[in-house]
Amino acid sequence: MILSFDLGTGGAKICIFHDNGSLHSKTFKPYPTGYPAVGFHVQDPEQWYDSVREGVIELIDKSPELKKEIHSISSSGHSLAVVPVDKNGGLLIHDVPIWSDTRAGKQCRRFFETIDKTEWYIKTGSGFTPECYSIFKIMWYRENYPEVFAKTSRILGSKDYINLLLTGTIATDYSYASGTGVYNLLERRYESRFLDAAGIAFSLLPEPVRSDAFVGKLTTHAAESLGLSTEVSVYCGGVDNSCMALGARNISEGRAYLSLGSSAWIAVSSAKPLIDTTVKPFVFDHVVPGMYTSATSIFSAGSSLKWFKDNIARGLIVEAAEKGRDVYDMITEKAAESGIGANGVIFNPTLAGAPEASSFSNITGAFMNLRLGASFSDLCRAVLEGITYELYAMYEKLNELCELSDEVVIVGGGSRSSFWRQMFADIFGCRFFRISTDQDAAALGAAALAAVGSGLWHDYSVIESVIKDVESVEPEKNAVDSYTIKGGKYRKTWQILSELGEVLNEGKR
Numbered sequence: 001m002i003l004s005f006d007l008g009t010g011g012a013k014i015c016i017f018h019d020n021g022s023l024h025s026k027t028f029k030p031y032p033t034g035y036p037a038v039g040f041h042v043q044d045p046e047q048w049y050d051s052v053r054e055g056v057i058e059l060i061d062k063s064p065e066l067k068k069e070i071h072s073i074s075s076s077g078h079s080l081a082v083v084p085v086d087k088n089g090g091l092l093i094h095d096v097p098i099w100s101d102t103r104a105g106k107q108c109r110r111f112f113e114t115i116d117k118t119e120w121y122i123k124t125g126s127g128f129t130p131e132c133y134s135i136f137k138i139m140w141y142r143e144n145y146p147e148v149f150a151k152t153s154r155i156l157g158s159k160d161y162i163n164l165l166l167t168g169t170i171a172t173d174y175s176y177a178s179g180t181g182v183y184n185l186l187e188r189r190y191e192s193r194f195l196d197a198a199g200i201a202f203s204l205l206p207e208p209v210r211s212d213a214f215v216g217k218l219t220t221h222a223a224e225s226l227g228l229s230t231e232v233s234v235y236c237g238g239v240d241n242s243c244m245a246l247g248a249r250n251i252s253e254g255r256a257y258l259s260l261g262s263s264a265w266i267a268v269s270s271a272k273p274l275i276d277t278t279v280k281p282f283v284f285d286h287v288v289p290g291m292y293t294s295a296t297s298i299f300s301a302g303s304s305l306k307w308f309k310d311n312i313a314r315g316l317i318v319e320a321a322e323k324g325r326d327v328y329d330m331i332t333e334k335a336a337e338s339g340i341g342a343n344g345v346i347f348n349p350t351l352a353g354a355p356e357a358s359s360f361s362n363i364t365g366a367f368m369n370l371r372l373g374a375s376f377s378d379l380c381r382a383v384l385e386g387i388t389y390e391l392y393a394m395y396e397k398l399n400e401l402c403e404l405s406d407e408v409v410i411v412g413g414g415s416r417s418s419f420w421r422q423m424f425a426d427i428f429g430c431r432f433f434r435i436s437t438d439q440d441a442a443a444l445g446a447a448a449l450a451a452v453g454s455g456l457w458h459d460y461s462v463i464e465s466v467i468k469d470v471e472s473v474e475p476e477k478n479a480v481d482s483y484t485i486k487g488g489k490y491r492k493t494w495q496i497l498s499e500l501g502e503v504l505n506e507g508k509r
Contacts, residue, residue: 001066002456003232004447005052005075006440007158008240009033009098009262009303012048014055015443016066019456021466023440025063027055034095038505039102039131041352042095045083045161052162056226070228073166073218074235074450076243076442077159079179079284080128082137084152089164092148097137098158099179100263100299100352102129104136107143107198111136115197118277124194125178125185125273125283125294129356133181135198142199155204159237167216167234170206175238177208178285185273185283185292211238211287212453235453238287240442245269245286245293247441247448248411249467251460256404258391258424258432259441260414263352264301266395267293268402279397280356287449288460296357296394301387302414304349304365305331308383313376332419335381340479341486343378344369347386348497357397360498364505368493384420388427389490395428406430407472411441418473426479427487436468 001024006013011030018024029051034042060066080099084092097103108131112120120126126133134155142149156164157176164170177183182194182205195202213236223230237243241259248257250269258266268274273283274294281294300307309317309327316334320327350358351365367382398404410432414420416439425432437444444466451457 001069001071002447002450003056003070003073004443004450005073005159005162006240006243006443006446007048007075007077007162009078010306012051012055013440013443014052014059015440015447016059016070017444017447019071019451021444021448021451021462025059026440026443027058029055033098036095037103039105041098041101043098044094045091045096045158046094048158049162049165053225056228060227067227068229070232071456072233072235072450072454074446074453075159075162075237076240076446077157077162077176077237079157079176079239079241080132080134081158082134082141083156083158083161084141084148085154085156085161085164086151087153089168089170092151093145099132101137102131102353104131104140107131107139108136111139111197115194120194121277121280122275123184123191124181125275125281126181127280127282127356129353130181134179135181135194135200138200138204139198152204154206156206157239160206163215163234163236166218166222168219169216171213171215171236172206172208173211173213173236173238173287174208174285175211175242175287177205178283179239180205185285188285209236210289211236211242212449214453233454235450237446237449239284241265241267241284241295242287242293243445243449244411244442245445246288246460246463247437247443247445248409248435249463250293251288251463254402257409257411259412260301260410261412262301262303262306263297263299264387264391264412264414265295265297266391266398267295268398268404269293274401276401279401281398281401282356287445296398297355298349298387298390298394299352299355300349300365301391302412304351304387305383305414307351312379328417331380332384332417334377335384336419337377338375338381340482342382342385343374344371345374345378345382346490346493347379347382348493349383349387349390355394357394360494362502362505363494363498364501366497384423386490388423389487392427392487393491407433409433409435411435411438413439415439421473425473425475427483429475429480431475432473433469434471436470438470
């Protein structure tokens, strides 16, 4: 058996796979994200590990025989997290910035006073909003937490911190290193000139290794806390984008998928990074050696839906608990009661800032065109439509750079809704596939790294036989035509919201 951890924005998914790639069991343990100030998105790394530990214990308690059958472990981790540890591996900060944190604007601007921004992007493929990247957050640490920074021995990523607690070994892989903002994609190394411009020592960043590299055995303490043997091997793992690409069968040239989770992105795998200074796809090293995964994204997909659930759909939370149902299923059922266009209600899901590919950097989320006749069902549908429109805009930008297939694989938590899948097919105007790994794609990708690293699999082509097509959804012509008209109206709100966002947030950025 292979134990796999998928550290997402909203929580940790813990999965156990058979060595043939089939899923044995899984569980999900949430952890919170804090938003203490504008641009601050923080999590506690100890809560990552607590979630992992609780999930493993839960699965082992249900199937005690697994304790002796777990062979290896590997993890997928959300990107661009910066976890400072001291020389003994001790955690120095409990509120670390995660991938969507944009606090380091001042540090970012200063960096580009000496480094050409276009050259930086071409070398690194760093197409997110620049201040999201690790190097600028590290600079922020140095200037705002000088005492902590003085004690910092290494800066780790999310899954790298978990590996440290599991094995006592500090390591990272090429895919996670490629999100630091100082990683030369073509040469697969840190760019010393960028580190010098940032004033950050090379020694703070672990030297990357292959994603399927052996990191170490479980320490006695880790084995006891998880209820496993010290003979269990841990493999390095990868960044979530790349692990998901592997778990979505994106192991050959030109294959693409859409990930619909807390954030969402459309990604294509290729032997060369997809670099464009206008569209600015963000590029990561693939966990599959010799490849890259290039993507466009929105920051708030499932997290916008969660915000809606927690703040506006509270009545459904109570009702779902009473009926033993999933609250998100009930939201989509309510959305289905409204028609295409949500009775004129528009929702923009840019609650965590605009991606670099957006032409409207100051845009913020909003409900628009509310009238007394608007129903709760209209609001539900508007949220789903807004997220889908934003992702279609990102799909169009990626399609400008390469010829994407008119068939899209959809994975992630949002993919399980048949109503939403049909909406995607109709707004995109193409066929959408749901595959057997579904929302477990990143976890399967991480498990595949352990399988290849340990020799259980001879190479990554095994994934082809593991993943099956489950369902395809065809676009409906009348719906496509209606969404095209409604989508045009949606896009006209971008400029207005951007101007409004600039006015309302003046002095806060």
